[in-house]
Amino acid sequence: MTGLARTIExxxxxxxxxxxxxxxxxxxxxxASEIAVALGEIxxxxxxxxxxxxxxxxxxxxxxxxxxxAPACDRLRARPREDRLSPAAMETLAVVAYLExxxxxxxxxxxxxxxxxxxxxxxxxxxxxxxxxPGPGPxxxxxxxxxxxxxxxxxxxxxxxxxxxxxxxxxAQALRARLQQAELIAEAxxxxx
Amino acid sequence: xxxxxxxxxxxxxxxxxxxxxxxxxxLTLLLRDEVDMLELPLADLIEESITPGHEERWDLDAASQLxxxxxAIADLKGRRMLGEDAExxxxxxxxxxxxxxxxxxxAYAPFQRAALWMADRLRAxxxxxxxxxxxxxxxxxxxxxxxxxxxxxxxxxVEAPPAPSLDHMGxxxxxxxxxxxxxxxxxxxxREVSFExxxxxxxxxxxxxxxxxxLELVRRGEAELRQDVPFGDILITGTRA
Numbered sequence: 489m490t491g492l493a494r495t496i497e498x499x500x501x502x503x504x505x506x507x508x509x510x511x512x513x514x515x516x517x518x519x520a521s522e523i524a525v526a527l528g529e530i531x532x533x534x535x536x537x538x539x540x541x542x543x544x545x546x547x548x549x550x551x552x553x554x555x556x557x558a559p560a561c562d563r564l565r566a567r568p569r570e571d572r573l574s575p576a577a578m579e580t581l582a583v584v585a586y587l588e589x590x591x592x593x594x595x596x597x598x599x600x601x602x603x604x605x606x607x608x609x610x611x612x613x614x615x616x617x618x619x620x621x622p623g624p625g626p627x628x629x630x631x632x633x634x635x636x637x638x639x640x641x642x643x644x645x646x647x648x649x650x651x652x653x654x655x656x657x658x659x660a661q662a663l664r665a666r667l668q669q670a671e672l673i674a675e676a677x678x679x680x681x
Numbered sequence: 682x683x684x685x686x687x688x689x690x691x692x693x694x695x696x697x698x699x700x701x702x703x704x705x706x707x708l709t710l711l712l713r714d715e716v717d718m719l720e721l722p723l724a725d726l727i728e729e730s731i732t733p734g735h736e737e738r739w740d741l742d743a744a745s746q747l748x749x750x751x752x753a754i755a756d757l758k759g760r761r762m763l764g765e766d767a768e769x770x771x772x773x774x775x776x777x778x779x780x781x782x783x784x785x786x787x788a789y790a791p792f793q794r795a796a797l798w799m800a801d802r803l804r805a806x807x808x809x810x811x812x813x814x815x816x817x818x819x820x821x822x823x824x825x826x827x828x829x830x831x832x833x834x835x836x837x838x839v840e841a842p843p844a845p846s847l848d849h850m851g852x853x854x855x856x857x858x859x860x861x862x863x864x865x866x867x868x869x870x871x872r873e874v875s876f877e878x879x880x881x882x883x884x885x886x887x888x889x890x891x892x893x894x895x896l897e898l899v900r901r902g903e904a905e906l907r908q909d910v911p912f913g914d915i916l917i918t919g920t921r922a
Binding site: 550565639676 | 712754756782785788789790792797799806807809810
């Protein structure tokens, strides 16, 4: 391994959270291109048969344990709290992840329901946070480093494009048909009463 | 999207004398009264809907929905045939509202699907563990000021606050037994005592308590009270010889 790779490996070992490339640049004084090469070396060194792997996560780089070693790791340290998110919470989280920074009102408008309690619960879980803004205006929210780690995302916006999830023409048509159907049935039922 | 698959039966083509096209278009026309419900050959429609060529595409949800729908159409047609008035005009507001609702659901659907993707992602990313700063070993806050000043400030924080003072509340205690004793003494000497005299040098509280003491003596049968005129003096007379 080159000297730079050794240095970065040491930094990754002691860093309490994913290390940004700019931080590594500051510490080592080496350009990003060299750092990328060194990271490649570290990745190779921690190949499949080792306990650690190099991961680009939450806007930086981290040495993390391999997934199959989770049971042993959890005997040393309590396993991270599981995020059992309700569908409503997951959808709200998706809205924040795609539109961040986003206001409570914008979330509510999309969801079509009051989102206060869902937003509070996501804040409590540390999956979203308020964006500190100097000026006045409504509070905006964004996802946190914890969110990126939990969902294994390399950085903010490391998500499939939203267009991929849009309804196709026939699906939208089917949705419309379902509503019409509901309306017709409602009309028949109203008549009964 | 299983919820949408259930509508597959709705988008299938139907071919009856009155109408040829997708089933949901027929529904639209019925709702807008552009197809006369009375002329709708219901039996043909049902037969067309459940022909062998179609049935294998249905799941239970789709089939239930279709049955419900056909029943609703039969119900509506039945009532029209019995002479019940149809709604005069298709409700423009309702149509606009439905369009708005469809638009909103279409706009929101990508987020619903993204949420499903994220749920999968969350499950897949559960394995790796990351380094954490253990609780209690956070870096100490650097002291930028004079340590002596910090110490003085800390000392103020641990100092016990002074006990609250009740001086301003002016608590006065005049136990009733003491006043009872005084009253008894006076009665023993004089047999009859004027209330006004008894309380001539008392404050309002003592005056009230003295009256209470006098009433207490009456209750115990040791004295009698007499007041000749309203608001006049009260004479307290001892009943014991």
